[in-house]
Each structure stands twice: as structure tokens, then as C-alpha cells.
Amino acid sequence: MADKDSELRVVRQSRDGRRRYDEQGKRTLVEAGLQPGVSVARMAQEHGINANLLRKWIT
Incomplete structure (x- = not known):
């Protein structure tokens, strides 16, 4: 998950601090999170999201 294509980018941030992420980045993270043996919590932490x-997103 270190290449530039898997980077999660913020598309928009509202006044109250909510962020909107690009669809391709979300899709990449979801696909990676569905792999056996992958820690969803660790992936989220590495990409700076909860x-x-x-x-x-996975559900």
C-alpha cells in the first residue's frame, strides 16, 4: 500500500471538519481490507482515518 495509486486523497472538507475522500482511494482500501489476514484497524491507522x-466503507 505504499505506491502513489493507493493514496487516500481528501476531495473536499466542510466547515465542520468532515472530509470527503476520492472514490478510487476508498475502493482500493476496501479491497485491501477484504484480504485474509489484514488488520482493518492497522490499515485505517496507516492512512489516517478512523x-x-x-x-x-467495507460493509
């Missing part, structure tokens, strides 16, 4: 948010 683990619950990544779990929500």
Missing part, C-alpha cells in the same frame, strides 16, 4: 469509518 477504523470504524473503514469498516463502514
Whole structure:
């Protein structure tokens, strides 16, 4: 997950601090999170997002 294509980019940030992420970055993280033996919490931490948010994207 170290290459530039897997980078999670913020597309927009609202006044209250909520961020919108690009669809391709989200899709890449979800696909990686579905692999056996991958820690969803660790992946979320490495990309600077909350683990619950990544779990929500996966579902």
C-alpha cells in the first residue's frame, strides 16, 4: 500500500471538519481490507482515518 495509486486523497472538507475522500482511494482500501489476514484497524491507522469509518466503507 505504499505506491502513489493507493493514496487516500481528501476531495473536499466542510466547515465542520468532515472530509470527503476520492472514490478510487476508498475502493482500493476496501479491497485491501477484504484480504485474509489484514488488520482493518492497522490499515485505517496507516492512512489516517478512523477504523470504524473503514469498516463502514467495507460493509
